[in-house]
Amino acid sequence: MTYTRTHAGRTMTVHAPTGEGDFDLAAFEAFTVSDPVLGLDVEGRAIVEGGPGHFGPDAGLRLVQFGTVDTAWVLNPLIPAQRWAIERTLAHPDLRFTTHTNYDVLAIWSAFGIALGQRVVDTHLLSKLVQPDERAGHGLKDLSLRYLDDGLVQAQQALYERMRHLAPTGQRAGNNPLTWGWNHIPATDEAYTVYAGLDAVYVRRLLPVLLAACAPFSHLVRMEQWLAAQSTGITVRGLLLDRPYTEGLLADVQGEFEQASAAIQDALGFSGTSPRFAHWLDSQITGSPLPRTASGRPQVTADTLTQLAQDLAGGAATITAEGAAMLAARRAMAATTNTRTNLRSFLATADAEGRVHPQVSTLRARTGRMAITAPALQTLKKHDPRLRHCFRAEDGHVLVGCDFSAVEVRVAAALSRDATLMRVIASGVDIHDATAELMYGKDFTKEQRTVGKRATFGTIYGGGAKALAAQTGVPISVARQVIQRWQRTYPDVIRFGKTIAEAPVVVTGSGRRIPPDPQRPYANSNYAIQSTARDLLVASVHELAVVHGMASRLWLFVHDEVIVHVPEHDAEKVRDLLTEVMTTQFRGVPIAAEAEILGTHWGRLPEPPSSTATAPAAA
Known part of the structure; x- marks a missing residue:
């Protein structure tokens, strides 16, 4: 079957062969080489939230769509000839694709075992580079409506109406018609196939629009697409659950x-x-x-x-x-x-083999900080290793981790050029000890060090006396005095924060553009510092993966930490390499890092108390 839809003066064609007989393979193959980049989208069965996702029994593809700016082919992987054409197209090393999020990439891997790797461009990532604010609306329908026309939104509405019409009586409440529809609507239904085909067309139409918007920072596009491929690799490999x-x-x-x-x-x-x-x-x-x-x-x-x-x-x-x-x-x-x-x-x-496949969102926050979901592994604290201990290395392997030391403070010094803070860092002493001494004198107490440390991070991130009091338990009057002491100790950090608060756009050292929050202009310094720290981490990951060939060893990124999975006999060598790669400098300020062999599990449990038996006295 062939369908056409016209929106905003543009006519788009959707080819949806229903069986072996009406599938023109020659026409399809000519289509696949008619454009240097093909839009790629899939329609799968409804995946139950909270489960293994693409790696569990709920996963399964019903349709695979390829698109140019005006034509789509919607193929059914359950039909042998069409499945062969799908696999041949996806596996061809010279073909390139564009998708929206890595949902489609993971679905392709799950269904066909084909890794798209660097052959795919993610328009969702491009959108996040253009407008980093998570609230801006980065869905394919949102972007199509914003940059193109309402054709895809209309197709979605038609599909949802069709699902509600077809759903059995007991499946018509709430979102049940949609859940039922993704699993049961006939693959040949016109509303379904048109929607599917237009998804591939619109993602292809979006690509040049978003690339043009990324022109001022085009160098970031390649790096972010590369990083996304590495995070997808982490998801595919998974983490072994104990x-x-x-x-x-x-x-x-x-x-x-x-x-x-x-x-x-x-x-x-x-x-x-x-x-x-x-x-x-x-x-x-x-x-x-x-x-x-x-x-x-x-x-x-x-x-x-x-x-x-x-x-x-x-x-x-x-x-x-x-x-x-x-x-x-x-x-x-x-x-x-x-x-x-x-x-x-x-x-x-966890999947049937006991592997958890977390989703690593490489551009989650407006600063570019990464986040991990399904499950939320970035929330697991180091000081309570019980939860991290749930994840283990393969037999004969260990985990080696490396993270930056007080990287936000070091970046703050580099950006603000505060002479006192730069001198403290260059001396190599503990930053928080030095800060406490500058604020309270050599006889500072452990509690004063803790309050001073909290004041350091709070002030850098735009926090005030109320927040410091809540974090440390000191009265607000004391918190206010602590912050005043900190400001007198590092005045250029404060000056930097006030200056950048007036910036219409925060431009980081890597060229990333971060729009300010009109309600929180004081957060601009936080954006600059946090984003810069994130890009320093990515630079280290790139060197490890590309220069030292450790891409397949990447196990997880968490905050300012990189964790790799290596054979036990290579652990010490890799530990030293991680320390060397991640120990760097930024604008003349040392960025310190130290790697450690974590062992067979991510979290190291404390050693149980030893009990020494008392030998009986000699007769």
Whole structure:
């Protein structure tokens, strides 16, 4: 079948052969070489959220579409001749494609085992380079409507109406018609095939528009596309889950939660998550009432409970004995809730071989900082290695990690040219020790160092006295004095922040353009610092992968850390290489890094206490 659609004066043709007999292979092959870059899109079965995604039993392709700026072919991989043509086209080393997000790239790998690698350009990444704000709307429909016309939006609306019409009576509530439709709508349905074909056409039409918008920073396009391919490789390879350990830890944590929850229920007659608990706990406190919601009700969250504990420890509040016991139980519930959620997500997202395939979004934040989802591995803290320990290396291999040391502070010094901060960094002493000494003198306390460290990062990121007080537990008046001392110690950092706050666009050293937030101009310095630190990491990753041939060894990027997976006998050599590559400089300021052999697991658990048996006395 052949369909045409005309929008904004442009006529687009969709070829959708329904079987072996009406598939003109010669015409299709002539089409595939008619354009140096083909739009590529797929229609798959509905994938259940929270599972293995493309690597689980829900995955499966129903259609594969190729497009030029005015023509699309929609092929069915269940028809042998069409599947052969799909695979031949995708695997051809001289053919190039453009997609929107790596969903299609992963789907192609899952269905055909074909890696597109550097042969694909992602228009979603181009859009994020043009407008880094996540709220700007970077979906294919949003961009088509913004830059082209409403043809694709109309095709989507027609498809959704068709799905609702075809869905069985029991599948017509909420989003059920769409879920049903992606799995069951006939592959030959006109609304379905037209929508599918136009997806490939519109992504191809978007490509030159977005490339033109990226012209002022075109050098970033190649690097970001390269980095996206590396992150896709990480997703495909996956991370091996230590299932017995993960299941055991979940059982332990679940037991802790249930024990704490039962203690509250038995003592008070209601749950620790009930609104009644917040009112009860508030009645047990003197001197520091719980924060209120907008409606005036006491608020119990992990943060408010932590703040209350700090107030009690510092003498700012008092609590009854029963209140203290219930507070401890409720804090135990809060401490285990996030851990349970993470452990369950690890188990749910693992494929049949026990591998988790996280999605690494390489341009998630407006600064270019990366994020990891499904599961959210960037949220796992180093100081609690239990969750990181769930992931392990292959037999005979180890993980080696390397991260920058206080990179944001070093970048702040380089950008602001603050002489005192640059001198501290050049001396090689601990930055936070030196800052505490400059602020308080040589006899600074451990607490003063902690407050000074928090003030360093808070000031760099535009935080104020209220935020510092919340993070450290000191009174706001003290926090205000600390910040004033910090500002007097490093005045050029403050001057840099005030100057860049007036910039209409933040332009980083790599040429990245970051639009400011009109409501938060003070955040511009944060954008410049964080984005620069991110690009320094990417430069190191590129050198490791391209110069030293370690692309296939990349295991994960987390914040300012690179983790690689290597044979155990190469661990020391790779550790030294990582340190060498990531130890660099930026505008004359040293960027320090130190690698370590993490071992067989990502998180290193503390050694159990040793018990030394006492030998019996000699007779």
